[in-house]
Each structure stands twice: as structure tokens, then as C-alpha cells.
Amino acid sequence: MHKEPLFHIVKRETLPWYKSWGVRLLAVVCALIVAGLITLFLTGLNPIKVYATMIDGAIGTQRRTWALMQKTAMLLCIALALTPAFRMRFWNTGAEGQVLAGGMCCAVIMLKLGDKLPNGLLTLLMLVAGVLGGAIWGVIPAIFKAKWNTNETLFTLMMNYIAIQIIGYYVLEWSVPKGSGSIGVINQKTQAGWLPSIGGQAYLINIIVVAVLTVLVYIYLTYSKHGYEISVVGESEKTARYIGIDVKKVIIRTMCLSGAICGLAGFLLVSGADHTITKDTAGGNGFTAIMVCWLAKFNPIWMVLTSLLICFLSKGAGEIATMFNLNLSFSDIITGIIIFFIVGSEFFINYRLIFRGHRKEANS
Amino acid sequence: MSVPAIELKNITKTFGKSVVANKNVCLTVNYGEILAILGENGSGKTTLLNMISGIYYPDEGQIFVNGEEVSITSPKDAFKYKIGMIHQHFKLVDVFSATENIILGLEDDGKYDIKKASLKVREIAAQYGFEIDPDKKIYEMSVSEKQTVEIIKVLYRGADILMLDEPTAVLTPQETRKLFAVLRKMKESGKAIVIITHKLHEVLDISDKVAVLRKGEYIGTVNTSETNEGQLTEMMVGKKVTLNIDRSDPVDPTDRLIVAHLNCMNRDGFKVLSNVTFTAKSGEILGIAGIAGSGQRELLETIAGLQPMVTGGVQYIVPETGKIEFLRDKTPLQIREMGIRLSFVPEDRLGMGLVGSMGTVDNMMLRSYRKGKGIFLRKQEPKALADKIIEELEVVTPSASTPVRRLSGGNVQKVLVGREIAAAPTVLMAAYPVRGLDINSSYLIYNLLNEQKKNGVAVIFVGEDLDVLLGLCDRIMVIGSGTVTGIVDARTTTKEEIGLLMTKEVRKDA
Numbered sequence: 001m002h003k004e005p006l007f008h009i010v011k012r013e014t015l016p017w018y019k020s021w022g023v024r025l026l027a028v029v030c031a032l033i034v035a036g037l038i039t040l041f042l043t044g045l046n047p048i049k050v051y052a053t054m055i056d057g058a059i060g061t062q063r064r065t066w067a068l069m070q071k072t073a074m075l076l077c078i079a080l081a082l083t084p085a086f087r088m089r090f091w092n093t094g095a096e097g098q099v100l101a102g103g104m105c106c107a108v109i110m111l112k113l114g115d116k117l118p119n120g121l122l123t124l125l126m127l128v129a130g131v132l133g134g135a136i137w138g139v140i141p142a143i144f145k146a147k148w149n150t151n152e153t154l155f156t157l158m159m160n161y162i163a164i165q166i167i168g169y170y171v172l173e174w175s176v177p178k179g180s181g182s183i184g185v186i187n188q189k190t191q192a193g194w195l196p197s198i199g200g201q202a203y204l205i206n207i208i209v210v211a212v213l214t215v216l217v218y219i220y221l222t223y224s225k226h227g228y229e230i231s232v233v234g235e236s237e238k239t240a241r242y243i244g245i246d247v248k249k250v251i252i253r254t255m256c257l258s259g260a261i262c263g264l265a266g267f268l269l270v271s272g273a274d275h276t277i278t279k280d281t282a283g284g285n286g287f288t289a290i291m292v293c294w295l296a297k298f299n300p301i302w303m304v305l306t307s308l309l310i311c312f313l314s315k316g317a318g319e320i321a322t323m324f325n326l327n328l329s330f331s332d333i334i335t336g337i338i339i340f341f342i343v344g345s346e347f348f349i350n351y352r353l354i355f356r357g358h359r360k361e362a363n364s
Numbered sequence: 365m366s367v368p369a370i371e372l373k374n375i376t377k378t379f380g381k382s383v384v385a386n387k388n389v390c391l392t393v394n395y396g397e398i399l400a401i402l403g404e405n406g407s408g409k410t411t412l413l414n415m416i417s418g419i420y421y422p423d424e425g426q427i428f429v430n431g432e433e434v435s436i437t438s439p440k441d442a443f444k445y446k447i448g449m450i451h452q453h454f455k456l457v458d459v460f461s462a463t464e465n466i467i468l469g470l471e472d473d474g475k476y477d478i479k480k481a482s483l484k485v486r487e488i489a490a491q492y493g494f495e496i497d498p499d500k501k502i503y504e505m506s507v508s509e510k511q512t513v514e515i516i517k518v519l520y521r522g523a524d525i526l527m528l529d530e531p532t533a534v535l536t537p538q539e540t541r542k543l544f545a546v547l548r549k550m551k552e553s554g555k556a557i558v559i560i561t562h563k564l565h566e567v568l569d570i571s572d573k574v575a576v577l578r579k580g581e582y583i584g585t586v587n588t589s590e591t592n593e594g595q596l597t598e599m600m601v602g603k604k605v606t607l608n609i610d611r612s613d614p615v616d617p618t619d620r621l622i623v624a625h626l627n628c629m630n631r632d633g634f635k636v637l638s639n640v641t642f643t644a645k646s647g648e649i650l651g652i653a654g655i656a657g658s659g660q661r662e663l664l665e666t667i668a669g670l671q672p673m674v675t676g677g678v679q680y681i682v683p684e685t686g687k688i689e690f691l692r693d694k695t696p697l698q699i700r701e702m703g704i705r706l707s708f709v710p711e712d713r714l715g716m717g718l719v720g721s722m723g724t725v726d727n728m729m730l731r732s733y734r735k736g737k738g739i740f741l742r743k744q745e746p747k748a749l750a751d752k753i754i755e756e757l758e759v760v761t762p763s764a765s766t767p768v769r770r771l772s773g774g775n776v777q778k779v780l781v782g783r784e785i786a787a788a789p790t791v792l793m794a795a796y797p798v799r800g801l802d803i804n805s806s807y808l809i810y811n812l813l814n815e816q817k818k819n820g821v822a823v824i825f826v827g828e829d830l831d832v833l834l835g836l837c838d839r840i841m842v843i844g845s846g847t848v849t850g851i852v853d854a855r856t857t858t859k860e861e862i863g864l865l866m867t868k869e870v871r872k873d874a
Contacts, residue, residue, distance in 0.1 A: 224739050239718065246697075
């Protein structure tokens, strides 16, 4: 029997930017409608009200806005750390561990030397220790990859658990009061090793540091010789070898950088926000950052948008859960739907569907 | 008249808006007939066959099999209509035997019966004159044996319509003759055969009818007995072309690169080059002939410093001073830092020579980005070079920053060869530089190589088309399974002699 398939898929030409962003916007609108309908059917709540609560939860008050910006800055910082590695097609899934390793080194100095050094020197030492800690955690899998071609995804992933368990051990060991299982706020009285507030805003310094970092990473990747080498190695190792790039050196150097920025994020978290260390200091951002990176197609500037989107959604969705007395999973459902649509829209930017029957029209 | 095996009516297939792979193609293939589809690379030959074999689906038009309109949406559908395709790139499992590969994926009721199957394989082989050992593992087979397995695979499934995509590209002249003998037998037994090729003399040799495509458009079908090379070329290219390579005598050739007793292993520890010794001279083109995969790639990569050698040495004689430099165990970067201008056009253009996702400018920078102090890239020079190459070699590209992956094969090669020549080399190595290129681009590349030769460059040219090797080179070195089987004078040798050398076994102890 002769039957044309219902539809077939055809690759598109590159769309102009306004059309591709139109498709993405449309995807968000569709996502909101679908998520709204699901909300209505599952909970009977008015979707408009739910969305209003969501916005309120994210930016409803000044405090919430600052919290959102801090959260975004941290997520962005980790995503920026992943970018050089990802551009090199080195799938660093160990950001969580690298952040924790950096944060841990920094907390140790804060805890042990807090009252022995002047504050400026202490903070500097914490910064160096944090960056170094992250870099070491990042470079170990890179060395193994370069020397013995181990699988970096698994290796970096496993390194996460080592970092988490080390912290778990010392948090118990150093817990205040003893046996409480928590270190508590470090140097609460002296505030030694705390990053200063600017204009009364505790998080502003973190946000400024990450903003500068965004520009630096962008410049490094786009205009520097190192950035060029990273792109060549990522695209084709054979080409890199052919033109005489030392691939092993580039892998190790880049992962050193990636880990170092993760370590910086750890420092900012410990010194500039939490003033303590727990197993949850990175809070899963090491994994969320992977999504931020991919959604922005490894472009540091776009990452500002994608990390803001994701933090906005999670803050807002969290508010829905508490306001309407819903299970936290419900906010995950809404976040999931929205991200699904955004990721899915990329398909329609690259391909189009031709439906049955439309062929004849095209003929005439 | 009998019903045609396949009839295509106004088949159109586009990729995106601007790429028209096939436009209003009409074809007829009868049983007991060999149809050759002729066209340059990128003219849509493979796309067309892929639509008949269910890999693509046409945007417009109709396909008739045995006079009935059909819709082929998967390779399984194609088999239902007794259509079998032999792809250019084999799809075989290396660790399985011939028989195992042949019955793999076959939906027979009951159990796999290897014995029965290999008996049937032998029957098919005997019927058409194949030479095959059903129990031999694929990884032990030569390219031509693998191809035999692919052909038997579709015959085993009962195909009456066979389509072969460039089957002769990987074969020696002798193997090609054998294949053609088999195809003729199949034709006599009433099968319909479609064969893709861009070698004219093969078309004239084997086919009954020739259909010509040009840039996706169907130009026409002619009877082979009523046409000639000139007419076919004109149909293919759209205008009259003169195909002459102007070969000058080498001027003052002196030794430039001496390769001595080179031995080389691949990653798995198999010996890929053994005891290779030759000299490349300035001002001449040294051709390297051999069956694909005989060690040509490894040889060039070893000289370029990309592969370690086990034993042996490479000496470079500096043209100005006559000083000898040893290239053994040097990395490509070290070789360049020694001031040796060794250019290399690798076989794998987008995978090794260029970065596909980068534009022409950034690809120019591959060779020069280290220049200058500071940590930042300087783009003016590569930009100027890119513009110069685009203009002088007539590279068709929307802009100098368009990813080279999106350019056609010929233009990609112009970018690569242009960059390598711009480095003012003293040794230029090119592996299959015209593979996949249309006739005009191919001749442009030949001329560029000739120009380099006249400038006193030692050119090493790895080629597959023996006619070209004979017409372009001064000397031809033949490689068979990693050993040099002979070095002959290109002006006096014959295709047959080279063909014999290609398959000659050199005893290991010799």
C-alpha cells in the first residue's frame, strides 16, 4: 500500500536572530500555558495567581531580589568555570566537588587562623587557598585524562563524593557545639575573613566579582591564544596535534583554570555569603551549572540570562510550594515543564516539519 | 516491453532552503540492464540512491517499483521491494565472519543456522563468480573482500535491484575488472543494477545506459554505445573542458627529504610501515600509489611528526646550506621551529587539516596564531591571507567567517591547500588532495602542485586515480601493505605495471 508518512523532518537554514529568539519566546509562552493547565487540573488553583506568586517569590521584596541576584551570581560563577572545559569537550561534571574543595580549604583557614592574622591577609590567604583547592580538585582528573585517557565524566563525578565525604568528616570533627554535626557560623563575633558589605549590601561584592569574571572569561575564550587552543582541541584533537598544539598541556591547563574558578565560587560562598561550610554549600549548583552552560551554548554572556532564568524559576517555584501548601515536587514539575519547552524549542530552530499533503501544495 | 524495475518521476529533495540535492529527477532502470549514474561530487547521486533505499524521503515526486507507485520510508521497506544498496562506507561488524554479517538482522523464523547459511553463501558466490571464504572474519579481509560480503548480503536477502555507490573507489584496476565481471553475470541473470561512479572510462566499460546529474539537476540519459567521454564530460560539467595536465621536466632536482628504513606501528601494535626507503627531490612531484589503507597516511603522518617511528630515520637537507637535519622524534612544532617549512595537506581535511566549525580566517590562524608576543590573538594577518586565498583560488563562501564545514568539498580543499602553500614550503605533502572534488577544482589543485614543483618544492602526492598519477608525477612510488613494492618513472610506466605492484607481496625476509 502506498502511504506517505505523517510528517518528515527537514533541516532548516540558519534562522535570523530575531526569528530564533521569537521561537524561544513562543516556547516560554507555550510552557506557561501548559504548566498553567496542569496546575489547574492537579490543584484546582488559578494559574494566573500561581504565576503572580512565582514572580512575587523571586523579586517580590528587595531582600528577595538581592537573594535572587546572589543565587544567580553563584550559579553563573560555576557555569563560567565549566565553560572553558566544556568548550574543550572535557565534560567536567565535578564542579560540585571543586566548589566544595575550594570552600573547604578556605573554611579551614578561616577557622584555624581567624584570630591569628590581620583581616586583610586572612581574606587574601582564604582566596588563594580556595582557588588552589578547586584547581587541585579539577586538575587531578585532567592529568589522568591526559596521561591515560581515563573517562573524565566519571572521574570528575566521583571526585564530588570524595569532597562531600571529606567535608562530612571534618564538619563532624569540628562541630560547634561538639557533636551537633554543624560547624555553625565561623568567627561570628569578629567577622574575621568575612567579605565586607558594600553600601550595606552583603552580597554586592560577590555580584561585582562574578560580573567582572564573566567579561574576563568571555575575553579569554574569544580573544586569547589559550582560548583559541581550547576551541581547536575541543573541535578536533587530530587538528590540534597536526598544528603542533600540546594537547595534554592544554587539557591540564584548562582544567586547572576550570577548577580554580570553581574554587573561587567556593571562596565567595564561604567568605561572602554563608560564613560556614556544610556538605550543601554548593547546593547542587555544580550540576545545575551544566544545564546553564548548555542552554547558553557555552557563551559566557548568554549565561547571564540562562542562570537568571533558572534561579528565577527555582526561587519562584519554591514560593508557590510554601504559599499554596503544595509539595516541593510541584515546583519542580513547573520548572521541568518550562525548561523542557526551552530545550525543545532548539529543535524547531534547527529543523522544520513537513506534514502529509503539503508536498502537493509546494508543487503547484 | 517489460515493466521497468524502478521508475522515478520528478523526484526532488532539498536540504534547507538553498541546498537542492535533487531536482525533478526522472530515471528508468530495467531488469537485465546496468544503469550508471554519472555526476561530479555534490551533484546528488548518493542522495538519489538513498531515497530509493529508504534512508531519505523525497520532498516531491513518485517512485515506481515494477510499475506500482510505492512509498519507501525505511531500508526495510526497500528490502520488501527487493531493492538492495551497497554503500560506499561498509556497514559490517569487524569481529564477525562473512556469513555472520550476511545473516545479521535477518528476520527469519526459527534459529540461525550458520552452516546452512554459509552453504547458501557459497551457492551465491558460485553462481556469480565471487571469491569468498564464508568463515573469514571481516577484520582479516581486504577492502575488496569486504565489498564482496556487502554485495552477497543484499543478494542473500533476495534483492533483484542492486544499487552500488562508488564501488570502484577503493579497488585496484584488477579488482575493478573482477567486480565488473560479477556485475555482468548478475545482469545476465536478469537483475537490475544501478552503479554510481565519476570515472568515465568505467562508465563506458560497464553500463548500458548513463544518466547524468549536474548540481542536483537531471541532465539526461544516453545509451552508452552511442556516447563518448567528451560528450559525457560536457553533460557533467555543463561546458567543454580540456583535461590536460601540463607536466614540465624537473629543473635541477636535488635531494631534499631522505626517508630511510622506516618502520612504524599503529596504536594496536600492528606493523603499518616496514622498511620504507625513498628520497624526495626538489622540483619534482613524487607520486605515491597503492590500495587505500596500505600505509600512505601513516607514512606522511610519520614524516610530519604526528606518528612515532619504531626504527628508521628522516633526513631533511636544508636547501641553502646543504646541512642535514634529522627529523626523527620531532613534534610538528619542533620541526617548524627548526625552520623547516614542511607543509602537509592531510587526507582528513575537516578532521585534521582544518577546524570545521571555524571560519576561513580562524583556519588560517592555525598555522600562525603563535606569532607575536602577548596572550591575545592578532587577526589582521590571517584575515588578509584569508581574503587573498578566497580571491585568488576563487573560494565560494558567503564570508571569510562562515564555518568551513558549510563549504563544498572543493572549496574546503582550496582553503586548506591555499594555507599550506602560503607557508612557502620546501616540502609539500598532499594526501588524496582531489578526493571528492569536481573536475574544475581538481585541475586547479593539480596546477597548484605543478606550480610548487616549478618553484623548486619537493612535492609528495598520494593519489588514487592512476591516470592522474601517470599524468602529473615525475616518479611514482608504489606501496603495498606498508612496504615499498617499487619506484617507477611516471613517464614510461603503465597502469598495468602499477596495478601489479600495488598487489605484489613482498616477503618479510626480503
